[in-house]
Amino acid sequence: MSKSNTILYLDGVSVSFDGFRAINNLSLVLDKGEMRAIIGPNGAGKTTMMDIVTGKTRPDEGEVFFDGQVDLTRHDEAEIAMMGIGRKFQKPTVFESHSVEDNLMLALKGPRSIFPALFHRRSAAEARRIDDILGITRLGDKRDELAANLSHGQKQWLEIGMLLAQDPKLLLVDEPVAGMTDAETEETARLLKDIARDHSVVVVEHDMHFVRELGVKVTCLHEGSVLSEGTLDFVSADERVVEVYLGR
Amino acid sequence: MITQRFFAADRRIGVTIVALLAAAIVVPLLDLAVSPQSAFYIPPYIVALVGKYLCYALLALALDLVWGYCGILSLGHGAFFALGGYAMGMYLMRQIGSRGVYGNPILPDFMVFLNYKELPWFWYGFDHFWFAALMVLAVPGLLAFVFGWFAFRSRVTGVYLSIITQAMTYALLLAFFRNDMGFGGNNGLTDFKDILGFSVQADATRSALFAASAVTLALAVFVTAAIVRSKYGKLLMAVRDAESRTRFLGWRAENVKLFAFTVSAIMAGIAGALYVPQVGIINPGEFDPANSIEVVIWTAVGGRGTIVGPIIGALLVNAGKSWFTGVLPEFWLFALGGLFVAVTLLLPKGIVGMWDSWRGRAKALRAASLAAEAGNDPQAPEPKIVRSAARTPGAWSATGPEPQPAE
Numbered sequence: 175m176s177k178s179n180t181i182l183y184l185d186g187v188s189v190s191f192d193g194f195r196a197i198n199n200l201s202l203v204l205d206k207g208e209m210r211a212i213i214g215p216n217g218a219g220k221t222t223m224m225d226i227v228t229g230k231t232r233p234d235e236g237e238v239f240f241d242g243q244v245d246l247t248r249h250d251e252a253e254i255a256m257m258g259i260g261r262k263f264q265k266p267t268v269f270e271s272h273s274v275e276d277n278l279m280l281a282l283k284g285p286r287s288i289f290p291a292l293f294h295r296r297s298a299a300e301a302r303r304i305d306d307i308l309g310i311t312r313l314g315d316k317r318d319e320l321a322a323n324l325s326h327g328q329k330q331w332l333e334i335g336m337l338l339a340q341d342p343k344l345l346l347v348d349e350p351v352a353g354m355t356d357a358e359t360e361e362t363a364r365l366l367k368d369i370a371r372d373h374s375v376v377v378v379e380h381d382m383h384f385v386r387e388l389g390v391k392v393t394c395l396h397e398g399s400v401l402s403e404g405t406l407d408f409v410s411a412d413e414r415v416v417e418v419y420l421g422r
Numbered sequence: 423m424i425t426q427r428f429f430a431a432d433r434r435i436g437v438t439i440v441a442l443l444a445a446a447i448v449v450p451l452l453d454l455a456v457s458p459q460s461a462f463y464i465p466p467y468i469v470a471l472v473g474k475y476l477c478y479a480l481l482a483l484a485l486d487l488v489w490g491y492c493g494i495l496s497l498g499h500g501a502f503f504a505l506g507g508y509a510m511g512m513y514l515m516r517q518i519g520s521r522g523v524y525g526n527p528i529l530p531d532f533m534v535f536l537n538y539k540e541l542p543w544f545w546y547g548f549d550h551f552w553f554a555a556l557m558v559l560a561v562p563g564l565l566a567f568v569f570g571w572f573a574f575r576s577r578v579t580g581v582y583l584s585i586i587t588q589a590m591t592y593a594l595l596l597a598f599f600r601n602d603m604g605f606g607g608n609n610g611l612t613d614f615k616d617i618l619g620f621s622v623q624a625d626a627t628r629s630a631l632f633a634a635s636a637v638t639l640a641l642a643v644f645v646t647a648a649i650v651r652s653k654y655g656k657l658l659m660a661v662r663d664a665e666s667r668t669r670f671l672g673w674r675a676e677n678v679k680l681f682a683f684t685v686s687a688i689m690a691g692i693a694g695a696l697y698v699p700q701v702g703i704i705n706p707g708e709f710d711p712a713n714s715i716e717v718v719i720w721t722a723v724g725g726r727g728t729i730v731g732p733i734i735g736a737l738l739v740n741a742g743k744s745w746f747t748g749v750l751p752e753f754w755l756f757a758l759g760g761l762f763v764a765v766t767l768l769l770p771k772g773i774v775g776m777w778d779s780w781r782g783r784a785k786a787l788r789a790a791s792l793a794a795e796a797g798n799d800p801q802a803p804e805p806k807i808v809r810s811a812a813r814t815p816g817a818w819s820a821t822g823p824e825p826q827p828a829e
């Protein structure tokens with residue numbers, strides 16, 4: 175398999191925790207500009223896969239390449255983030271003691287060293303970008319609210335907003351619609367499809383309506399490796415998928 | 423609402439700075455220019471005592487920068503304070519010159535006593551004030567930088583970090599107790615004569631040292647407030663609250679901590695340097711781990727994560743200590759321990775934090791009653807997004823009841 179023209183390339187990746195194989199010979203390839211939905215039962219290794227890509231967990235074996243040539247296993251979280259991989263956690267993780275606006279400000283693309291941050295003055299361009307993102311994520315009226323006071327769904331949106339502010343090439347989005355109403359879920363699907371127009375995106379989600387809404391290729395993980403891959407209809411017709419995941 | 427709180431905090435910091443600057447002028451005047459019979463007279467021992475408290479307040483503020491704003495509970499900040507104090511003490515020792523008991527123009531008394539033939543190399547330069555002042559900043563700063571470099575890079579956090587900071591100050595305590603270290607062993611450095619050519623005993627010098635302490639503390643309040651308000655300051659709190667999130671945004675959390683830790687150590691060193699000429703001695707006892715723990719208590723009592731809190735805490739607890747050790751000396755440690763337990767249980771945010779939440783509640787109540795008079799309800803329930811359980815009943819029930827934490 176050729177790595178060129180891929181944004182993310184995992185081959186033969188395995189990782190064990192205390193003898194338990196959370197990821198088992200996993201291979202997954204994402205083309206540049208592609209959006210992929212990942213489904214699979216609890217404990218299938220979906221979050222662990224993201225941990226490996228973002229440098230949080232080192233794989234025991236296997237290749238992990240970004241953008242066709244960068245070996246991600248040789249870099250740490252901050253370096254990987256700076257290369258252009260952004261991540262939304264499964265449990266929404268925002269800076270609770272900061273306002274919504276400050277959360278976005280800390281995520282905004284730009285230099286990441288101490289002294290510029292110490293003497294940073296917000297530029298007009300940054301202010302505009304924050305306004306844009308507040309508009310896109312419908313948090314405009316929450317601008318000055320502490321992130322701690324947001325509802326679960328609003329925190330999810332704020333975290334997606336922080337991803338946008340980072341402006342990465344590849345977005346890893348872990349369960350973005352958990353805790354959202356139907357209407358919000360639809361909004362989120364629209365938002366992610368919008369983002370996918372000029373970014374590569376991996377979305378992990380259990381909500382099948384949402385996955386259908388996205389209308390992209392689906393990969394089903396089970397016990398740390400790929401069980402089935404294809405259109406949602408193909409995957410959900412796959413007997414093994416029905417057995418381990420959908421049928422229960 | 424946030425902006426309101428912001429301005430309240432701003433005003434409080436402004437008031438603190440003005441009060442400290444005013445004290446720097448008024449207290450020396452009341453000491454020096456007012457007759458001892460006057461009701462306004464401040465005796466020199468009070469000036470020296472409060473001057474000492476101001477140094478403690480600066481130390482507590484330094485600790486608060488790392489503990490309150492970055493969650494690094496250092497149990498070794500007394501070490502940076504003591505190192506700053508030793509740097510100043512070395513300058514003061516060399517100012518004694520041939521006025522020592524042994525009359526040696528170069529070697530301090532303890533070196534003559536221990537049969538030193540020549541000045542150890544690390545005592546060179548300390549006859550110059552500028553050099554000593556530089557070392558007051560450089561030695562604690564460098565130690566903190568090197569210590570932090572290794573600790574933060576290897577991601578030591580929480581209680582493990584606290585323990586190694588404590589071990590650091592303990593190791594220094596043992597080292598400075600040794601006579602062959604060249605710092606005066608367990609007697610430390612004392613019998614100072616002058617500072618910058620003025621007698622350290624003179625009332626005017628004591629007043630000047632008081633004023634210097636007050637001005638330095640005011641400056642430190644200003645600098646700390648500026649750091650905390652900056653984007654870097656927000657990052658510091660972000661690291662405190664969700665360190666791994668900052669990493670996934672591309673920030674190097676270890677560098678964020680390292681900068682604050684180093685700045686904080688330098689502030690602590692300055693506090694120690696101001697303290698030593700006012701108390702007239704520096705000995706290894708200042709490295710005692712118990713001292714560092716006391717600093718934590720002052721900060722907790724006043725309110726960590728606030729700028730004024732640690733200052734209030736340091737002043738109140740030390741005033742209490744002075745009073746207590748006069749009346750019931752053997753009970754002071756119990757009182758201190760009890761105070762810490764009480765604050766932890768009853769005032770987790772300290773005095774200033776408590777005051778803020780009390781004020782916040784009073785304001786909300788007032789607003790509510792005003793609005794009730796006007797006949798509308800300000801607390802209209804916020805539209806909350808609720809989790810729609812069983813949105814897709816049956817088929818997709820693989821979803822857990824609640825999203826699991828990512829880490």
Ligand SMILES: Nc1ncnc2c1ncn2[C@@H]1O[C@H](COP(=O)(O)OP(=O)(O)OP(=O)(O)O)[C@@H](O)[C@H]1O
Binds near residue numbers: 222
């Ligand atoms: N750091 C870790 N230490 C030990 N075990 C871990 C660690 N991280 C993940 N695991 C285990 O690896 C397995 C895969 O977990 P993972 O979080 O990747 O599942 P998931 O597919 O995201 O599931 P869910 O749908 O519940 O989020 C689980 O059994 C989990 O307990």
Ligand SMILES: [Mg+2]
Binds near residue numbers: 221
């Ligand atoms: Mg998961």
